[in-house]
Amino acid sequence: MSVVKYSSIAFITFAILAGIAIPMVPQPQSWLEFPIIPGLEDKARNIFFHVPMAWTSVLGFIFALFYGFRYLLTKDFDYDIKSVSSAGLGMMFCILATITGSIWAKFSWGSFWNWDPRETSIFILLLIYGAYFALRSALGSDEVRARLAAVYSIIAGMTAPYYIFITPRIVGGLHPGAKGDTTGSMPLAQLHMTLNMGFVFFIGIIGFSLFFLWLLNLRIRIAQIEYQISKNKM
Amino acid sequence: MSFISSTLAVVSKDVRSELRTRYAMNALLMFVVTSVATILFALREDEVSTEVLSGMFWVVIFFTAMSGLSRIFVSEEERGTTMTLKLVASPSVVYFGKLIFNCGLTLTLSSAVTILYLVVFPTFIIKSMVVFASTVFLGSLGFAATATIIAAIIAKANTKGTLYPVLSFPILIPLLITVMKSTTRALDGEIFNEALGEFQMLTSYLMIIIVGSYLLFDYIWKE
Numbered sequence: 001m002s003v004v005k006y007s008s009i010a011f012i013t014f015a016i017l018a019g020i021a022i023p024m025v026p027q028p029q030s031w032l033e034f035p036i037i038p039g040l041e042d043k044a045r046n047i048f049f050h051v052p053m054a055w056t057s058v059l060g061f062i063f064a065l066f067y068g069f070r071y072l073l074t075k076d077f078d079y080d081i082k083s084v085s086s087a088g089l090g091m092m093f094c095i096l097a098t099i100t101g102s103i104w105a106k107f108s109w110g111s112f113w114n115w116d117p118r119e120t121s122i123f124i125l126l127l128i129y130g131a132y133f134a135l136r137s138a139l140g141s142d143e144v145r146a147r148l149a150a151v152y153s154i155i156a157g158m159t160a161p162y163y164i165f166i167t168p169r170i171v172g173g174l175h176p177g178a179k180g181d182t183t184g185s186m187p188l189a190q191l192h193m194t195l196n197m198g199f200v201f202f203i204g205i206i207g208f209s210l211f212f213l214w215l216l217n218l219r220i221r222i223a224q225i226e227y228q229i230s231k232n233k234m
Numbered sequence: 235m236s237f238i239s240s241t242l243a244v245v246s247k248d249v250r251s252e253l254r255t256r257y258a259m260n261a262l263l264m265f266v267v268t269s270v271a272t273i274l275f276a277l278r279e280d281e282v283s284t285e286v287l288s289g290m291f292w293v294v295i296f297f298t299a300m301s302g303l304s305r306i307f308v309s310e311e312e313r314g315t316t317m318t319l320k321l322v323a324s325p326s327v328v329y330f331g332k333l334i335f336n337c338g339l340t341l342t343l344s345s346a347v348t349i350l351y352l353v354v355f356p357t358f359i360i361k362s363m364v365v366f367a368s369t370v371f372l373g374s375l376g377f378a379a380t381a382t383i384i385a386a387i388i389a390k391a392n393t394k395g396t397l398y399p400v401l402s403f404p405i406l407i408p409l410l411i412t413v414m415k416s417t418t419r420a421l422d423g424e425i426f427n428e429a430l431g432e433f434q435m436l437t438s439y440l441m442i443i444i445v446g447s448y449l450l451f452d453y454i455w456k457e
Contacts, residue, residue, distance in 0.1 A: 072453050120407075124404050124407050127403060127404040130400070131400050131401045131403075131404055134397060134401070135387070135388075135391065135397065135401060138388075138391035138392050138397055139390060139391050139392070140392065144390055147453055147454070148387050148390060148391075148454065150453075151453055151454055152387055152401065154446070154450060155383060155384075155405060155443075155446060155447070155450065156404060156405060158443070158446045159405050159408055159439070159442070159443075162408035162435070162439065163407065163408055166408070167408060
């Protein structure tokens with residue numbers, strides 16, 4: 001785990017330093033210059049932080065779903081602890097992605113919220129996280145709570161392809177890759193970035209993913225200890 | 235008993251207990267009337283566009299469904315008959331029985347809303363009958379399928395009533411966006427082929443939810 005810990009710190013530090021310090025010029029000549037994107041200018045730097053956060057929030061959901069699935073197969077309570085820890089982290093990153101995206105939208109598109117399809121999908125993800133925790137708090141016994149929460153996360157995961165892949169493409173929107181944008185978009189198309197921007201961007205994605213794994217590991221260990229203590233008390 | 239006849243036995247049991255009290259039907263129809271009346275008070279004499287009308291149409295169906303469809307499992311839990319049902323029928327039989335009953339209830343409900351809208355809104359004119367009928371049919375089935383599996387989940391929870399729309403809404407959003415768009419097309423009088431994309435999406439959604447629920451229902455139902 002210490003490898004994950006130190007490399008995540010290194011990667012994120014690199015992404016923050018490079019993302020903020022590298023100047024933006026009209027005609028980039030060397031590796032240490034980013035091109036100016038018309039209409040975005042310095043606001044484009046947010047992409048190194050906003051997109052990795054959104055990515056990590058989806059990662060949190062995938063982990064929660066995976067561990068929920070494992071719980072249903074094995075009925076091992078340890079998987080439920082992992083599942084809920086991952087969902088909690090995912091929700092935190094989802095809120096961060098919504099806030100950074102909303103601030104970016106205010107300065108690029110004019111208002112905090114535009115109901116663009118991708119904004120809708122992060123909103124749905126936020127709702128799913130909220131519903132997941134609401135369901136958990138409404139169920140009494142540990143076993144029932146673990147089972148039903150796992151089932152709900154799987155059902156929510158089944159409809160995810162619709163609002164991640166289908167709706168953003170059939171409804172017009174402001175993000176790249178909406179209907180009418182012929183170049184396609186993440187996660188199923190090329191990036192509209194120069195090489196050095198793409199490099200910093202992917203370092204950011206890797207850094208945030210490792211950061212997520214480190215925090216997940218911490219949270220799981222804390223939750224396991226808490227579970228042990230509560231069991232010993234009984 | 236074979237799979238089909240035992241499923242039909244579950245359906246007929248639910249229909250009979252519904253006919254005895256008429257609780258769900260009466261409550262749902264009254265809910266439809268009150269919500270449509272509220273919309274009428276808000277809109278008064280305004281000329282509303284087809285987009286607003288189709289949106290309102292599905293808003294009424296959504297909230298009515300959310301107020302009544304959970305009864306299918308909640309009533310079993312309240313009357314304490316869950317255990318008996320577990321003894322006499324296999325989980326998949328129970329699931330499909332409940333699903334068919336809820337499909338019937340939702341189809342009745344959406345036809346009632348359609349008739350009411352045709353009567354009270356002069357601008358609500360169905361120009362393309364085929365598109366409208368297919369949208370309402372597929373949309374209602376999708377609603378019923380999602381509502382059934384979520385009802386099974388919340389039947390065990392403490393705060394059933396408030397939790398039901400909270401859990402269902404994120405799952406239903408893809409369906410809601412599509413049916414609203416497709417209904418607007420029907421009101422604008424577009425032909426069937428133009429709405430084909432929406433029907434493909436509705437059909438695939440319906441299939442995914444039913445197959446997924448069928449596979450997961452064992453884990454919800456068995457203790």
